[in-house]
Amino acid sequence: MAEKQYDALVIGAGAAGLAAGRALVDAGRAVLLLEARTRIGGRVHTDESFAEFPLEMGAEFIHGDRAATHDLVRRAGLSVIPVVRLGNLWWAESEARAITHSALPQSVRERLRGLIGDYEALAEADLPVDMSLGTYLRGRGWDEDALRMTDVLLAQTCCAGIDTLSCHDLIREKRADRAGSGEARIGEGYSALLRWYSRDLPLRLAAPANVLQWGDSGVEVRCGVDVYRARACIVTVPVSVLQRGDIRFAPALPQEKRRALQAFGFEAATKLIYRFREKFWPDDLTYMAHPGITARWWTPGYGRAQAAVLCAYVTAGRARQVDALSQKDALALGLRELGVLLARPAAWLERECVAAKRVSWAQERYTGGGYAHVPPGAAACREILAQPVGAVLFFAGEATAFDSNPQTVHGALESGWRAARACLGA
Numbered sequence: 378m379a380e381k382q383y384d385a386l387v388i389g390a391g392a393a394g395l396a397a398g399r400a401l402v403d404a405g406r407a408v409l410l411l412e413a414r415t416r417i418g419g420r421v422h423t424d425e426s427f428a429e430f431p432l433e434m435g436a437e438f439i440h441g442d443r444a445a446t447h448d449l450v451r452r453a454g455l456s457v458i459p460v461v462r463l464g465n466l467w468w469a470e471s472e473a474r475a476i477t478h479s480a481l482p483q484s485v486r487e488r489l490r491g492l493i494g495d496y497e498a499l500a501e502a503d504l505p506v507d508m509s510l511g512t513y514l515r516g517r518g519w520d521e522d523a524l525r526m527t528d529v530l531l532a533q534t535c536c537a538g539i540d541t542l543s544c545h546d547l548i549r550e551k552r553a554d555r556a557g558s559g560e561a562r563i564g565e566g567y568s569a570l571l572r573w574y575s576r577d578l579p580l581r582l583a584a585p586a587n588v589l590q591w592g593d594s595g596v597e598v599r600c601g602v603d604v605y606r607a608r609a610c611i612v613t614v615p616v617s618v619l620q621r622g623d624i625r626f627a628p629a630l631p632q633e634k635r636r637a638l639q640a641f642g643f644e645a646a647t648k649l650i651y652r653f654r655e656k657f658w659p660d661d662l663t664y665m666a667h668p669g670i671t672a673r674w675w676t677p678g679y680g681r682a683q684a685a686v687l688c689a690y691v692t693a694g695r696a697r698q699v700d701a702l703s704q705k706d707a708l709a710l711g712l713r714e715l716g717v718l719l720a721r722p723a724a725w726l727e728r729e730c731v732a733a734k735r736v737s738w739a740q741e742r743y744t745g746g747g748y749a750h751v752p753p754g755a756a757a758c759r760e761i762l763a764q765p766v767g768a769v770l771f772f773a774g775e776a777t778a779f780d781s782n783p784q785t786v787h788g789a790l791e792s793g794w795r796a797a798r799a800c801l802g803a
């Protein structure tokens with residue numbers, strides 16, 4: 378059924394869509410957000426019932442002391458729990474117990490410092506030809522052990538492998554970064570922030586857009602039998618959704634945009650989350666990593682009174698391996714590797730574990746993975762995807778955050794504000 382004519386439609390009510398919608402509503406425009414799921418937030422999703430505190434199924438940290446998210450947290454009257462992760466890393470070689478940061482051998486610390494130094498040096502690097510992070514580090518003389526460490530600590534964070542990450546894209550991000558260092562969790566959970574931010578926004582839930590007709594006079598968006606018309610549309614759905622063709626554009630998007638879209642990588646991302654009877658690790662444990670399958674572990678309850686939860690976060694090839702198992706086998710694999718890291722028998726861990734769950738974002742229809750990465754040779758694709766088409770189609774979402782930090786909530790927010798500004802300007 379056709380409805381009233383809007384100034385703008387926003388497709389997707391994740392961080393980017395809410396930011397775009399909020400900016401347009403604040404500017405007095407008639408806007409409607411169309412969201413496929415029955416909830417807002419997209420890749421921000423806090424579980425309020427698994428533990429005694431809000432637990433993040435998706436985005437967990439605010440990356441950067443100056444990230445735009447902090448301003449929203451303050452305005453919403455929420456709290457933050459700062460956490461040092463990489464600087465407090467417990468590391469383990471294969472099938473070995475994790476060693477606390479202060480006890481790490483000098484050689485490991487030096488390797489870590491050197492690798493991070495070379496990674497940071499990318500900001501100043503002059504690489505005429507794009508290459509993968511792996512090729513760049515091999516060229517700096519690092520051996521395969523060092524590359525395995527980088528794969529776990531840096532590439533996994535980017536939801537990619539060391540040989541599938543573009544150095545030109547990393548250089549771009551380092552130069553565009555305004556968020557700085559420092560990390561924190563939101564005390565009340567990320568969803569509390571987006572709930573506050575979405576208050577009073579005109580929104581249709583359970584409205585998956587499947588056809589978007591556009592032309593000089595405006596857009597018509599179909600969500601099944603419902604039809605919505607507007608002068609402009611801001612598309613904020615994940616790259617994976619666009620790559621799959623879930624939204625049919627009529628006419629098709631320009632070829633350059635379609636090529637850019639297909640150039641993105643979009644890998645799996647999975648959390649294995651365990652709640653234990655009691656906390657059996659030291660209060661200062663924040664981050665633990667090793668070259669195994671469940672490569673990176675952290676303590677979601679860090680800084681809280683009730684805190685007996687551990688989470689393994691895996692991405693890319695590791696997440697595909699974990700996703701290929703049954704939930705029971707995946708959780709058992711996690712416990713086995715955790716037992717080695719913390720020197721506890723797996724049978725004891727099983728007895729102490731009172732609840733566990735796997736959260737696989739690749740299996741979420743409206744996400745299809747973790748977040749987009751750019752393979753070598755495709756560094757222009759973020760900016761191309763971000764460009765408006767005429768004065769009617771605008772694009773936002775973490776993957777388009779070419780002028781900020783993609784793969785983050787604040788990058789997604791900023792992309793939404795950018796698209797709204799462009800839409801208002803048009």
Ligand SMILES: Cc1cc2nc3c(=O)[nH]c(=O)nc-3n(C[C@H](O)[C@H](O)[C@H](O)COP(=O)(O)OP(=O)(O)OC[C@H]3O[C@@H](n4cnc5c(N)ncnc54)[C@H](O)[C@@H]3O)c2cc1C
Pocket residue numbers: 388389390391392393394411412413414417418419420421434435436437438439440584585586587613614615618623624646647648738743744746747748773774775776783784785786787789
């Ligand atoms: C496991 C995981 C951990 C992460 N950890 C962090 C972290 O610690 N810190 C951080 O800053 N970032 C983190 N991120 C990244 C962060 O979550 C994202 O960058 C950000 O939330 C993306 O926001 P978005 O609005 O671009 O996309 P989304 O949040 O995906 O929003 C897009 C919306 O579009 C909707 N949609 C899809 N298809 C349609 C359709 N056809 N019609 C209508 N609506 C549709 C979706 O349902 C969704 O709500 C993490 C992500 C994951 C998956």
